[in-house]
Amino acid sequence: MNNINILFHNRLGIPYNEKITFENLHIILEKTAKTIPFENLSIIGEKTTEITEDNLVHKILQQNEGGLCYELNTILNLFLVENGFNAVLIRGVVYDQMNQKWSTTGKTHVANLIRHHEQQYLVDTGFGGNLPLRPVPINGEIVASNNGEFRVDRIESEHGDYIFYMKLKYKDKDWKIGYALDSKDVIRTLPELNDVQKTIREHPDSAFNKNPLITRLTDKGNLTLTETSFTEWVDGKLNKKEIDKQSFHDIAEKYFSL
Template structure:
């Protein structure tokens, strides 16, 4: 089975050939509600390679999730197989709690070109995925996640910014999601270096505690080692959980086996 057919089957979409630009919103939305953002293999020290075959084995056949360089690399391979001109580009997430950039160069996103222009596509930004292509032209797009736009504002971390107004935040102000470098295309060796940095660097946000998250039809769900949160619109219900409940929720809500890290 081709990646095209296998991925669409994984996310519950009937095979479409060829894939058109207008299909990408449906695909990104279904991807965000099916393939979780999670770091279990990082904690278990069992991360695999990032080539197409390895990612299909983990994310499609194995029904697991992953972090940005896994999720967006799989989408990149899918876009390329579908005949699109695409590249994986590096970025740095802005940490609003700290008021500073997170670990430099550890986010991966995709830029794809269509007849309509160039677009930022991201299926690996946790619960903050736009679920639709975002025009590089700066035009604002709106989905049930919120409003998103690309700003041509060079910083030390990249050539552009992803800016967003998130639907679950009542303030409704534009804020920076991440900076990215639209002029640099990442190779497989670069992605493996990013993976190693996320796995080993003391400043990495993903090598300490477990996290799983995915979008839903009305919001999103988030699982940490101590809590399970269900968010619908601007309302969230957070419950404290035990280790046993963590294992049960990981499998029931995300389809994930935890492994030995607990």
């Protein structure tokens, strides 16, 4: 049997006796974003496994790897539930900023909804460098963290009943759509996530099945590694350099422990 609570505390470097509450959940979200990378190496390396609790625990909490939204938010969900949170996984459709349209891969984004004092909040640790580091109430209220501002508005569409907006610090002057989410499309069992993984792995329009991508937040910004470049944001300043294949592996190990 997996003790997700102990393993998650260990991965984040948090004392096991530190109680996790709604009031300090932002600390967990920040530590998760800065510790566990968003990455697609198992997709690119054709090493994906079935989505089960055992496999997620082994990959993320024992092997110290990262993952994509359906892995990162699921392991977070298991941890939250074990700590007494009323948390469920829901689906969403990402907005393609580059092409200004909704992703044709459909409802392949997976995030958490938690209920606290009769209010629902979006909790997401699987959206790359665009993470709200605090729970975001789904009532339009703006939430700020050290990487930007975030809100969730009630907007009915073919993709769901809410839309997540973001305005990233140093990067966005105006609000941008992150994704639509469907609060009614709750993922009831982990095997449902295998369909999400299959789509991301095989769909021709998937953003994650063509080239490797690794990113995580830092205390002063974020790091992003691709096959051809390494980008560092530090206090709003961008430093980007071109790299080769060997450099990719060296940087992945040095900065992401992968």
